[in-house]
Amino acid sequence: MDKRESSFRWVVFASVMFTYLLMASQRTAPGLITVQLMTDFQLTASTIGLLTSIQFFIYTSLQIPMGIMADRYGPNFFLIVGAILTGIGTIIYSLSTHELMLFFSRILTGTGDATIWVNMVLILSHWFNSKEFTRLIGVAGMTGSLGFLLATVPFSSTIHLLGWRGAFLLLGILICFCGTLLYFVLVKKPKQLFPNPPVVIENVRQREKLFVLLRRIFSTRQAWALFFCHFGLVGGYLGFISSWAVPYGMNVYEMTRSGASQLIMIGLIGALIGAPLTSWISSRLETIKRPYVIVHIIILMSWSTFLLLNGNPPFPILVLLFFIIGFGFGASALTFAVVRQSFPISESGIVSGFANTGGFLSAVLLPSIFGNILDRFTTGSASLGDGYFYGFIIPVVFSAIGLIGVSSIREAVGRRDRSTVPSEPE
Structure with a gap:
């Protein structure tokens, strides 16, 4: 059975989109507690700005390398690891007792976040034909904005209910769960459904001309x-x-x-x-x-x-x-x-x-x-x-x-x- 004709592809799509939704929320959710962090950790505005920038710096610096590695080694591994890294980084963020822990957690989160878009696009291209892909990539783009939306009033309400540490701890656990779910959806189950995947011939010429x-x-x-x-x-x-x-x-x-x-x-x-x-x-x-x-x-x-x-x-x-x-x-x-x-x-x-x-x-x-x-x-x-x-x-x-x-x-x-x-x- 061809992957692109299997109904299981919609399970893949839903799993990847839900993971992207939660991971995208972590780009902006810390902005909700800027004042709280400045009070709890006695941080200056400059330090808060650097704390926010470091995640985007990691994300930015890894975009082109991630595209190259995903093409060479496949997207599944990097997306799974990226989700788990983002979850662990968010959990450490919730448990931080020092500003160095905050920085370390955002470095992990930025590294995980850098895996999502390039690998998600490649995964969808493997599971859907070109006509479906054109429609679904727009849905993927909107999912990122919905992730930002999740990090506004809904997550603010969660912070009000559980406190900022409890809210980020819960979100980190959910993202780690998504990483585990992706392993079963992208790796284990496809091996059972498609035991004989097509052999992909590597284009050596393109690799040699990369630089x-x-x-x-x-x-x-x-x-x-x-x-x-x-x-x-x-x-x-x-x-x-x-x-x-x-x-x-x-x-x-x-x-x-x-x-x-x-x-x-x-x-x-x-x-x-x-x-x-x-x-x-x-x-x-x-x-x-x-x-x-x-x-x-x-x-x-x-x-x-x-x-x-x-x-x-x-x-x-x-x-x-x-x-x-x-x-x-x-x-x-x-x-x-x-x-x-x-x-x-x-x-x-x-x-x-x-x-x-x-x-x-x-x-x-x-x-x-x-x-x-x-x-x-x-x-x-x-x-x-x-x-x-x-x-x-x-x-x-x-x-x-x-x-x-x-x-x-x-x-x-x-x-x-x-x-x-x-x-x-x-």
């Missing part, structure tokens, strides 16, 4: 345009909500933790809408660059509004800004539509990893820089509001870089489209 390919791509203007394009949208949103959004709502607007987490939820609703809507608009207009440039301009204007209104916009405007910025984050999926349009299939995975590295690099930089600014401008006679005002300069700068990147993108032409058909291996 030449990387060097050529990294010197391509289009690849760097996509890198900076993604840099401008992802970090401003993801880096901010994972560290400073909840403290911002609590300190500047005197909101409760649950109330401030609702701001994040509004942004995530925008992200859930942004991905499919901007893709549909681009398809209807038969162009990606024009609507994507408009998105970048709107995001730059939105972050600039925080500066124009002294870092403290009226609450209705604040809600609208969170929604728009979240919408822009969802629209960042257009980056990979440009990748698919601009590069041959044989190169699209590496270019996607390179572009994704740009997005998460900005998510690494923003929390730490923002925290340093808060420390600098909330001492002496300066107020906390002044610190946030100057902090918002960072996402404005990042957005401007993104606008330069998207403006530098070259729309595909017929010659490039024809080159997307991969050649047969020798």
